[in-house]
Amino acid sequence: MYPGRALGRTTIATDGDEDTDGRVVERRAIEAVLAGERAAFRVLVERHHRGVQAMMMRFARNGADAEDLAQSAFVAAFDALGRFDVEQRFSTWLYRIAINLAKDHLKSKKRTETALPDDEVPEALFAGRIAGTDEATQARQRQALVERAMSTLSVEDREILILKDLEELPFEEIKALTGRPVTALKIRAVRARARLRAALEKLAPREAL
Protein backbone atom coordinates (compact mmCIF):
# COMPACT_ATOMS: atom_id res chain seq x y z
CA MET A 1 0.00 0.00 0.00
CA TYR A 2 1.29 3.44 -0.74
CA PRO A 3 2.11 5.10 2.52
CA GLY A 4 0.93 8.33 0.92
CA ARG A 5 -2.62 7.23 1.42
CA ALA A 6 -2.23 7.62 5.17
CA LEU A 7 -1.63 11.32 4.72
CA GLY A 8 -4.67 11.75 2.56
CA ARG A 9 -4.97 12.57 -1.09
CA THR A 10 -2.86 15.28 -2.50
CA THR A 11 -5.03 18.25 -3.20
CA ILE A 12 -3.80 20.62 -5.79
CA ALA A 13 -6.34 23.31 -6.27
CA THR A 14 -7.86 23.45 -9.69
CA ASP A 15 -9.34 26.57 -11.19
CA GLY A 16 -12.19 27.97 -9.24
CA ASP A 17 -12.27 25.45 -6.43
CA GLU A 18 -9.91 27.25 -4.11
CA ASP A 19 -11.51 29.74 -1.81
CA THR A 20 -10.67 33.31 -2.57
CA ASP A 21 -9.97 33.93 1.11
CA GLY A 22 -7.28 31.27 1.03
CA ARG A 23 -5.60 32.94 -1.90
CA VAL A 24 -5.75 36.30 -0.18
CA VAL A 25 -4.24 34.79 2.97
CA GLU A 26 -1.43 33.25 0.92
CA ARG A 27 -0.77 36.40 -1.02
CA ARG A 28 -0.54 38.41 2.18
CA ALA A 29 1.81 35.87 3.69
CA ILE A 30 4.04 36.03 0.61
CA GLU A 31 4.08 39.81 0.62
CA ALA A 32 4.87 39.81 4.33
CA VAL A 33 7.81 37.42 3.84
CA LEU A 34 9.13 39.60 1.04
CA ALA A 35 8.76 42.61 3.31
CA GLY A 36 11.01 40.88 5.85
CA GLU A 37 8.59 38.93 8.05
CA ARG A 38 10.16 35.52 7.85
CA ALA A 39 7.64 33.99 10.27
CA ALA A 40 4.77 34.63 7.83
CA PHE A 41 6.05 31.69 5.78
CA ARG A 42 4.57 29.38 8.42
CA VAL A 43 1.11 30.09 7.01
CA LEU A 44 2.17 28.64 3.68
CA VAL A 45 3.83 25.59 5.22
CA GLU A 46 0.80 24.87 7.37
CA ARG A 47 -1.55 25.10 4.42
CA HIS A 48 0.39 22.84 2.09
CA HIS A 49 2.70 20.51 3.96
CA ARG A 50 0.29 17.57 4.10
CA GLY A 51 -0.34 17.66 0.38
CA VAL A 52 3.34 18.06 -0.49
CA GLN A 53 4.32 15.23 1.84
CA ALA A 54 1.65 12.96 0.33
CA MET A 55 2.89 13.76 -3.16
CA MET A 56 6.50 13.10 -2.16
CA MET A 57 5.42 9.72 -0.75
CA ARG A 58 4.40 8.81 -4.27
CA PHE A 59 7.87 9.50 -5.58
CA ALA A 60 10.09 8.41 -2.73
CA ARG A 61 9.93 4.83 -1.55
CA ASN A 62 10.20 5.56 2.15
CA GLY A 63 8.75 8.04 4.58
CA ALA A 64 12.08 9.53 5.62
CA ASP A 65 13.04 10.40 2.03
CA ALA A 66 9.57 11.80 1.38
CA GLU A 67 9.77 14.02 4.43
CA ASP A 68 13.24 15.23 3.51
CA LEU A 69 12.03 16.03 0.01
CA ALA A 70 8.98 17.88 1.30
CA GLN A 71 11.18 19.87 3.67
CA SER A 72 13.63 20.73 0.89
CA ALA A 73 10.72 21.79 -1.32
CA PHE A 74 9.53 24.32 1.25
CA VAL A 75 13.03 25.66 1.82
CA ALA A 76 13.57 25.96 -1.94
CA ALA A 77 10.22 27.75 -2.25
CA PHE A 78 11.26 30.16 0.50
CA ASP A 79 14.58 30.89 -1.22
CA ALA A 80 12.86 31.48 -4.56
CA LEU A 81 9.87 33.42 -3.23
CA GLY A 82 11.16 36.67 -4.70
CA ARG A 83 10.73 35.20 -8.17
CA PHE A 84 7.19 33.95 -7.52
CA ASP A 85 4.56 35.68 -9.62
CA VAL A 86 1.63 36.51 -7.33
CA GLU A 87 -0.75 36.10 -10.26
CA GLN A 88 0.13 32.42 -10.28
CA ARG A 89 -1.32 29.90 -7.88
CA PHE A 90 1.12 29.32 -5.05
CA SER A 91 0.21 25.63 -4.70
CA THR A 92 0.97 24.90 -8.37
CA TRP A 93 4.31 26.66 -8.10
CA LEU A 94 5.17 24.83 -4.88
CA TYR A 95 4.24 21.40 -6.25
CA ARG A 96 6.28 22.10 -9.33
CA ILE A 97 9.33 22.74 -7.16
CA ALA A 98 8.59 19.62 -5.11
CA ILE A 99 8.12 17.39 -8.15
CA ASN A 100 11.36 18.62 -9.71
CA LEU A 101 13.20 17.87 -6.48
CA ALA A 102 11.61 14.42 -6.35
CA LYS A 103 12.66 13.71 -9.93
CA ASP A 104 16.23 14.79 -9.22
CA HIS A 105 16.16 12.54 -6.17
CA LEU A 106 14.95 9.58 -8.24
CA LYS A 107 17.59 10.21 -10.90
CA SER A 108 20.37 10.33 -8.34
CA LYS A 109 19.01 7.16 -6.72
CA LYS A 110 18.92 5.43 -10.08
CA ARG A 111 22.58 6.24 -10.55
CA THR A 112 23.64 4.95 -7.15
CA GLU A 113 21.35 1.96 -6.82
CA THR A 114 21.34 -0.96 -9.18
CA ALA A 115 18.07 -2.77 -9.52
CA LEU A 116 17.72 -6.06 -7.73
CA PRO A 117 18.11 -8.98 -10.11
CA ASP A 118 14.84 -10.68 -10.92
CA ASP A 119 15.57 -13.75 -8.80
CA GLU A 120 15.73 -11.58 -5.71
CA VAL A 121 12.07 -10.68 -5.92
CA PRO A 122 10.64 -11.92 -2.65
CA GLU A 123 8.89 -15.21 -3.28
CA ALA A 124 6.26 -14.42 -0.69
CA LEU A 125 5.02 -11.71 -3.00
CA PHE A 126 3.54 -14.32 -5.32
CA ALA A 127 3.10 -17.28 -3.01
CA GLY A 128 0.33 -15.56 -1.08
CA ARG A 129 -1.66 -14.68 -4.15
CA ILE A 130 -1.42 -18.16 -5.61
CA ALA A 131 -2.58 -19.65 -2.34
CA GLY A 132 -5.53 -17.25 -2.45
CA THR A 133 -5.25 -15.31 0.82
CA ASP A 134 -7.58 -12.56 1.86
CA GLU A 135 -8.20 -9.55 -0.34
CA ALA A 136 -6.25 -7.06 1.75
CA THR A 137 -3.09 -9.12 1.52
CA GLN A 138 -3.58 -9.54 -2.19
CA ALA A 139 -4.07 -5.83 -2.67
CA ARG A 140 -0.93 -5.12 -0.67
CA GLN A 141 1.06 -7.57 -2.70
CA ARG A 142 -0.27 -6.18 -5.93
CA GLN A 143 0.70 -2.72 -4.76
CA ALA A 144 4.23 -3.87 -3.89
CA LEU A 145 4.50 -5.44 -7.30
CA VAL A 146 3.38 -2.24 -9.01
CA GLU A 147 5.93 -0.29 -6.97
CA ARG A 148 8.68 -2.65 -8.06
CA ALA A 149 7.61 -2.38 -11.67
CA MET A 150 7.44 1.41 -11.35
CA SER A 151 10.98 1.54 -10.06
CA THR A 152 12.21 0.05 -13.34
CA LEU A 153 10.64 2.86 -15.38
CA SER A 154 12.23 6.14 -16.31
CA VAL A 155 11.69 9.09 -14.00
CA GLU A 156 9.51 10.80 -16.61
CA ASP A 157 7.31 7.71 -16.97
CA ARG A 158 6.92 7.50 -13.22
CA GLU A 159 6.08 11.16 -13.02
CA ILE A 160 3.20 10.91 -15.48
CA LEU A 161 1.87 7.68 -13.92
CA ILE A 162 1.98 9.19 -10.45
CA LEU A 163 0.27 12.40 -11.48
CA LYS A 164 -2.26 10.91 -13.87
CA ASP A 165 -3.07 7.44 -12.57
CA LEU A 166 -2.33 7.68 -8.85
CA GLU A 167 -3.17 11.31 -8.15
CA GLU A 168 -5.79 11.27 -10.90
CA LEU A 169 -5.07 14.85 -11.84
CA PRO A 170 -6.55 16.26 -15.04
CA PHE A 171 -4.07 16.79 -17.88
CA GLU A 172 -4.53 20.55 -17.69
CA GLU A 173 -3.24 20.51 -14.14
CA ILE A 174 -0.33 18.23 -15.02
CA LYS A 175 0.51 20.69 -17.75
CA ALA A 176 0.66 23.46 -15.13
CA LEU A 177 2.87 21.29 -12.94
CA THR A 178 5.28 20.04 -15.57
CA GLY A 179 5.18 22.78 -18.18
CA ARG A 180 4.60 20.25 -20.97
CA PRO A 181 1.82 20.45 -23.53
CA VAL A 182 -1.26 18.28 -22.98
CA THR A 183 -0.78 16.27 -26.19
CA ALA A 184 2.74 15.29 -25.21
CA LEU A 185 1.50 14.32 -21.75
CA LYS A 186 -1.25 12.11 -23.19
CA ILE A 187 1.20 10.31 -25.44
CA ARG A 188 3.61 9.84 -22.57
CA ALA A 189 0.84 8.47 -20.35
CA VAL A 190 -0.16 5.86 -22.94
CA ARG A 191 3.45 4.78 -23.47
CA ALA A 192 4.26 4.80 -19.75
CA ARG A 193 1.26 2.54 -19.05
CA ALA A 194 2.42 0.13 -21.76
CA ARG A 195 5.91 0.07 -20.30
CA LEU A 196 4.51 -0.46 -16.80
CA ARG A 197 2.40 -3.36 -18.08
CA ALA A 198 5.46 -4.90 -19.73
CA ALA A 199 7.46 -4.49 -16.51
CA LEU A 200 4.68 -6.11 -14.50
CA GLU A 201 4.49 -9.03 -16.90
CA LYS A 202 8.20 -9.51 -16.57
CA LEU A 203 7.99 -9.48 -12.77
CA ALA A 204 4.90 -11.68 -12.47
CA PRO A 205 4.50 -13.67 -15.67
CA ARG A 206 2.17 -16.11 -13.94
CA GLU A 207 -0.38 -13.43 -13.25
CA ALA A 208 -2.67 -12.37 -16.07
CA LEU A 209 -2.59 -8.60 -15.82
Added chain:
Amino acid sequence: MSERRDERRDGDFVDRVMRQIATRPLPRRSWWRRLVGAREVTVTLRFRPATWALGAAAVAALTLVVARPHRGATTVAVQQPATRAAEAPRPDEAPLPTLVRFALAAPAARAVSLAGDFNGWRPDATPMVRGPDGVWKAEVPLSRGNWSYSFVVDGKWVEDPLAERWRADGFGGKNAVVRVGDVPAMLGSARGG
Protein backbone atom coordinates in the same frame (compact mmCIF):
# COMPACT_ATOMS: atom_id res chain seq x y z
CA MET B 1 -5.61 10.04 20.27
CA SER B 2 -3.99 9.20 16.97
CA GLU B 3 -5.40 12.45 15.65
CA ARG B 4 -3.52 14.29 18.36
CA ARG B 5 -0.38 12.38 17.43
CA ASP B 6 -0.88 13.39 13.80
CA GLU B 7 -1.24 16.99 14.83
CA ARG B 8 1.93 16.80 16.83
CA ARG B 9 3.76 15.22 13.91
CA ASP B 10 2.40 17.92 11.61
CA GLY B 11 3.57 20.58 14.05
CA ASP B 12 7.00 18.97 14.16
CA PHE B 13 7.28 19.10 10.42
CA VAL B 14 6.23 22.75 10.26
CA ASP B 15 8.64 23.63 13.07
CA ARG B 16 11.49 21.84 11.36
CA VAL B 17 10.86 23.73 8.14
CA MET B 18 10.64 27.02 10.00
CA ARG B 19 13.89 26.31 11.86
CA GLN B 20 15.64 25.63 8.57
CA ILE B 21 14.17 28.77 7.07
CA ALA B 22 15.45 30.83 9.99
CA THR B 23 18.99 30.22 8.73
CA ARG B 24 18.29 31.23 5.12
CA PRO B 25 18.80 34.70 3.71
CA LEU B 26 15.54 36.59 3.33
CA PRO B 27 14.11 36.36 -0.17
CA ARG B 28 13.75 39.68 -1.93
CA ARG B 29 11.52 40.43 -4.85
CA SER B 30 13.79 39.97 -7.83
CA TRP B 31 14.43 42.98 -9.99
CA TRP B 32 13.09 41.26 -13.06
CA ARG B 33 9.89 40.35 -11.26
CA ARG B 34 9.41 44.06 -10.72
CA LEU B 35 10.27 44.73 -14.32
CA VAL B 36 7.82 42.07 -15.50
CA GLY B 37 5.22 43.67 -13.27
CA ALA B 38 5.91 47.04 -14.77
CA ARG B 39 5.67 45.70 -18.29
CA GLU B 40 2.35 44.07 -17.57
CA VAL B 41 1.12 47.37 -16.29
CA THR B 42 1.69 48.91 -19.65
CA VAL B 43 -0.88 46.39 -20.85
CA THR B 44 -3.29 47.65 -18.20
CA LEU B 45 -2.74 51.19 -19.27
CA ARG B 46 -3.11 50.35 -22.93
CA PHE B 47 -6.82 51.06 -22.52
CA ARG B 48 -5.98 54.65 -21.91
CA PRO B 49 -5.81 55.74 -25.54
CA ALA B 50 -9.37 54.51 -26.00
CA THR B 51 -10.49 56.71 -23.14
CA TRP B 52 -7.98 59.40 -23.88
CA ALA B 53 -10.45 62.25 -23.79
CA LEU B 54 -12.02 60.93 -20.61
CA GLY B 55 -8.62 60.49 -19.00
CA ALA B 56 -7.51 63.98 -19.94
CA ALA B 57 -10.75 65.37 -18.59
CA ALA B 58 -10.28 63.42 -15.39
CA VAL B 59 -6.79 64.75 -14.88
CA ALA B 60 -7.98 68.25 -15.60
CA ALA B 61 -10.87 67.82 -13.19
CA LEU B 62 -8.52 66.45 -10.57
CA THR B 63 -6.25 69.43 -10.99
CA LEU B 64 -9.21 71.76 -10.59
CA VAL B 65 -10.51 69.95 -7.54
CA VAL B 66 -7.16 69.95 -5.88
CA ALA B 67 -6.49 73.53 -6.91
CA ARG B 68 -2.85 73.14 -6.06
CA PRO B 69 0.08 73.14 -8.41
CA HIS B 70 2.24 70.07 -8.60
CA ARG B 71 5.27 69.10 -10.53
CA GLY B 72 4.36 65.44 -10.90
CA ALA B 73 0.97 64.69 -12.33
CA THR B 74 0.19 61.99 -9.86
CA THR B 75 1.47 63.13 -6.52
CA VAL B 76 -0.02 66.26 -5.17
CA ALA B 77 0.70 68.00 -1.92
CA VAL B 78 -2.65 69.21 -0.77
CA GLN B 79 -2.71 70.19 2.83
CA GLN B 80 -0.53 72.34 4.92
CA PRO B 81 -1.95 75.25 6.84
CA ALA B 82 -1.84 78.09 4.38
CA THR B 83 -0.44 80.52 6.89
CA ARG B 84 2.65 78.40 7.21
CA ALA B 85 3.43 79.03 3.61
CA ALA B 86 4.37 82.60 4.28
CA GLU B 87 6.41 82.10 7.40
CA ALA B 88 9.67 80.26 7.63
CA PRO B 89 9.25 77.28 9.95
CA ARG B 90 11.07 77.69 13.26
CA PRO B 91 13.71 75.04 13.71
CA ASP B 92 12.50 74.05 17.19
CA GLU B 93 9.01 73.49 15.93
CA ALA B 94 8.10 69.99 14.77
CA PRO B 95 6.84 70.41 11.21
CA LEU B 96 3.27 69.38 10.58
CA PRO B 97 2.94 66.37 8.31
CA THR B 98 1.85 67.14 4.80
CA LEU B 99 -1.10 65.30 3.39
CA VAL B 100 0.09 63.96 0.06
CA ARG B 101 -2.43 62.74 -2.45
CA PHE B 102 -1.34 59.90 -4.70
CA ALA B 103 -3.33 59.23 -7.83
CA LEU B 104 -3.09 56.74 -10.64
CA ALA B 105 -5.32 56.51 -13.69
CA ALA B 106 -6.07 52.81 -14.12
CA PRO B 107 -9.68 52.46 -15.28
CA ALA B 108 -9.40 48.72 -15.94
CA ALA B 109 -7.86 47.82 -12.58
CA ARG B 110 -9.79 45.86 -9.97
CA ALA B 111 -7.74 46.89 -6.93
CA VAL B 112 -5.00 49.45 -6.51
CA SER B 113 -3.00 50.15 -3.40
CA LEU B 114 -0.02 52.16 -2.39
CA ALA B 115 3.14 50.84 -0.80
CA GLY B 116 6.23 52.74 0.20
CA ASP B 117 8.70 53.72 2.87
CA PHE B 118 5.82 55.17 4.85
CA ASN B 119 3.91 51.90 5.30
CA GLY B 120 6.72 49.36 5.35
CA TRP B 121 6.10 48.49 1.69
CA ARG B 122 3.12 46.42 2.68
CA PRO B 123 0.84 46.25 -0.36
CA ASP B 124 -2.30 45.86 1.72
CA ALA B 125 -1.60 48.74 4.10
CA THR B 126 -2.93 51.61 2.00
CA PRO B 127 -5.71 50.68 -0.41
CA MET B 128 -6.60 53.35 -2.94
CA VAL B 129 -10.14 54.39 -3.77
CA ARG B 130 -11.37 54.42 -7.34
CA GLY B 131 -13.13 57.51 -8.54
CA PRO B 132 -15.84 57.35 -11.21
CA ASP B 133 -13.26 58.60 -13.71
CA GLY B 134 -11.05 55.55 -13.22
CA VAL B 135 -8.49 57.48 -11.20
CA TRP B 136 -7.45 55.76 -7.98
CA LYS B 137 -6.55 57.99 -5.03
CA ALA B 138 -5.13 57.78 -1.57
CA GLU B 139 -3.96 60.42 0.84
CA VAL B 140 -1.05 59.84 3.17
CA PRO B 141 0.31 62.22 5.79
CA LEU B 142 4.06 62.49 5.27
CA SER B 143 6.68 64.38 7.14
CA ARG B 144 9.48 66.29 5.48
CA GLY B 145 11.80 64.14 3.37
CA ASN B 146 12.05 61.96 0.31
CA TRP B 147 9.66 59.03 0.21
CA SER B 148 9.93 56.10 -2.18
CA TYR B 149 6.70 54.46 -3.21
CA SER B 150 5.11 52.20 -5.76
CA PHE B 151 1.58 51.32 -6.78
CA VAL B 152 0.21 47.79 -6.59
CA VAL B 153 -2.29 47.23 -9.39
CA ASP B 154 -4.14 43.92 -9.15
CA GLY B 155 -1.23 42.47 -7.24
CA LYS B 156 1.47 43.74 -9.56
CA TRP B 157 4.03 46.36 -8.64
CA VAL B 158 3.65 49.35 -10.88
CA GLU B 159 5.97 52.32 -10.99
CA ASP B 160 4.34 55.69 -11.08
CA PRO B 161 4.49 56.53 -14.78
CA LEU B 162 4.47 60.23 -13.97
CA ALA B 163 6.84 60.37 -11.03
CA GLU B 164 9.06 63.38 -10.88
CA ARG B 165 11.93 61.70 -9.10
CA TRP B 166 13.43 58.23 -9.06
CA ARG B 167 15.72 56.37 -6.75
CA ALA B 168 17.51 53.07 -7.43
CA ASP B 169 15.86 50.25 -5.46
CA GLY B 170 19.11 48.35 -5.00
CA PHE B 171 17.91 45.47 -7.17
CA GLY B 172 18.58 47.01 -10.56
CA GLY B 173 15.18 48.67 -10.68
CA LYS B 174 13.99 52.03 -9.52
CA ASN B 175 11.34 53.44 -7.28
CA ALA B 176 9.38 56.62 -7.67
CA VAL B 177 10.15 59.24 -5.05
CA VAL B 178 7.95 62.00 -3.75
CA ARG B 179 9.66 64.84 -2.00
CA VAL B 180 7.95 66.49 0.89
CA GLY B 181 9.45 69.59 2.34
CA ASP B 182 9.24 72.40 -0.12
CA VAL B 183 5.46 72.53 0.13
CA PRO B 184 5.38 76.09 1.41
CA ALA B 185 7.53 77.16 -1.51
CA MET B 186 5.22 75.35 -3.90
CA LEU B 187 2.19 76.97 -2.37
CA GLY B 188 3.93 80.29 -2.56
CA SER B 189 4.77 79.90 -6.19
CA ALA B 190 1.20 78.80 -6.80
CA ARG B 191 -0.08 82.01 -5.43
CA GLY B 192 2.48 83.92 -7.38
CA GLY B 193 1.54 82.17 -10.60
